[in-house]
Amino acid sequence: MPSLTPLRSAGIVAAALLLAAPASAQDAAAPAAPEAGAAAAPAQGKDASGEFSAAVEALSPLIQDVQVVGPWSDGDEHGVWRTVMVQPAGDNAGAHFFIQQLDASGHNGLSLRSTTEIPEIAKIDGQVVGYRADDPSETEPNSLGLFFEVVPSDGEISETYELHFTPGQPYLFGPASN
Numbered sequence: 001m002p003s004l005t006p007l008r009s010a011g012i013v014a015a016a017l018l019l020a021a022p023a024s025a026q027d028a029a030a031p032a033a034p035e036a037g038a039a040a041a042p043a044q045g046k047d048a049s050g051e052f053s054a055a056v057e058a059l060s061p062l063i064q065d066v067q068v069v070g071p072w073s074d075g076d077e078h079g080v081w082r083t084v085m086v087q088p089a090g091d092n093a094g095a096h097f098f099i100q101q102l103d104a105s106g107h108n109g110l111s112l113r114s115t116t117e118i119p120e121i122a123k124i125d126g127q128v129v130g131y132r133a134d135d136p137s138e139t140e141p142n143s144l145g146l147f148f149e150v151v152p153s154d155g156e157i158s159e160t161y162e163l164h165f166t167p168g169q170p171y172l173f174g175p176a177s178n
Contacts, residue, residue, distance in 0.1 A: 131146050
């Protein structure tokens with residue numbers, strides 16, 4: 001059997017100790033230590049760096065909905081539209097709605113290009129129960145159209161509202177026209 005260097009031996013022992021330690025909030029038997037030379041598998045549900053878990057855990061409990069609703073392009077730049085719905089505590093608190101433009105043009109992944117709140121949504125007398133994006137416009141690829149289904153506070157029949165948004169221009173929001 002070949003001899004192990006002290007550094008490699010320490011790594012195998014450390015991996016065995018990590019795998020043998022019981023996971024928190026679980027009452028399961030500890031897994032067996034891996035054989036020498038075997039690679040330790042990462043824990044289920046966690047990425048190696050913890051970056052993704054940290055991003056999710058950093059989200060405010062007030063955030064009720066996050067969606068990527070479609071692509072955008074502006075010349076050589078391109079990316080996706082993301083929406084964020086924030087619901088403050090309280091019976092009469094209106095939902096705050098934000099549109100974000102995420103830029104995918106760079107080589108470092110997505111970056112935030114802009115964030116705009118649509119304050120009229122917080123003033124709606126009712127509850128937003130869903131929304132969907134319109135198909136992207138070929139003539140205005142840097143614009144976004146959304147349709148909201150709202151159940152009024154005093155009624156049972158939902159109403160549809162529409163939002164037409166183009167960065168740097170006034171947006172249009174109101175009851176949907178057929």
